């Protein structure tokens with residue numbers, strides 16, 4: 226995760242940005258009324274548990290409050306309004322996502338690109354993972370991997386950028402909407418992990434990242450202040466893809 230560059234006042238939330246607590250459906254089982262709870266059991270006697278629907282959703286101004294809430298619950302850093310404005314950049318539409326588990330927002334990834342147009346070996350184009358967060362009760366179900374792998378895939382295989390919206394209210398006087406240029410594929414990624422956060426370090430290693438260096442005093446407002454720089458030099462290999470895109 227990246228440090229906050231500018232300390233911002235605590236964000237205010239409207240009801241649209243509120244994340245509900247997960248519901249314990251079992252607790253409703255004793256409530257008798259017009260309907261009774263039906264317990265589904267397989268032929269072998271085991272309980273049938275339907276797989277929850279898991280979806281990734283792009284960031285918009287409408288779910289920006291949800292993203293803030295997720296980050297503030299999981300990550301001990303207050304990110305600025307500028308951070309939340311920058312991650313809405315439409316050119317990152319296929320990268321920055323919120324994960325919904327049974328329609329509940331439970332995690333999110335925010336990234337940006339560095340040196341996107343660079344051809345130098347010293348400063349190669351790189352996907353920078355700024356925040357990756359999954360609410361604690363929903364961890365170890367591969368939701369974090371789903372977010373990260375989706376961003377890595379999109380970095381290597383950029384989706385066509387979303388079409389511009391016409392401002393209907395401005396009528397004919399509106400300037401012609403600017404069409405975004407497609408991104409070039411980026412095959413390198415990096416993330417900072419706070420020293421001592423072994424879970425996150427193992428998580429990145431499992432997905433092809435390697436520890437490269439310790440960045441001293443990376444975090445100014447929390448202890449420990451140092452960060453481990455985790456780098457994935459070859460996203461294609463990490464995804465198990467060959468150069469022609471085959472897996």
Ligand SMILES: CC(C)(COP(=O)(O)OP(=O)(O)OC[C@H]1O[C@@H](n2cnc3c(N)ncnc32)[C@H](O)[C@@H]1OP(=O)(O)O)[C@@H](O)C(=O)NCCC(=O)NCCS
Pocket residue numbers: 226227299300355356357358359360363364365366367368369370371416417418419422424425427428431
């Ligand atoms: C790091 C983080 C995003 C991982 O999220 P997650 O949803 O738990 O990730 P995954 O489930 O994909 O993988 C995590 C672990 O669960 C295990 N796992 C994955 N699928 C599993 C499954 N179906 N059943 C059991 N375990 C599973 C993995 O082996 C992994 O274990 P490991 O750490 O020993 O390697 C989450 O722990 C988090 O939000 N941490 C706090 C914020 C943070 O540190 N962010 C990273 C720095 S930006």
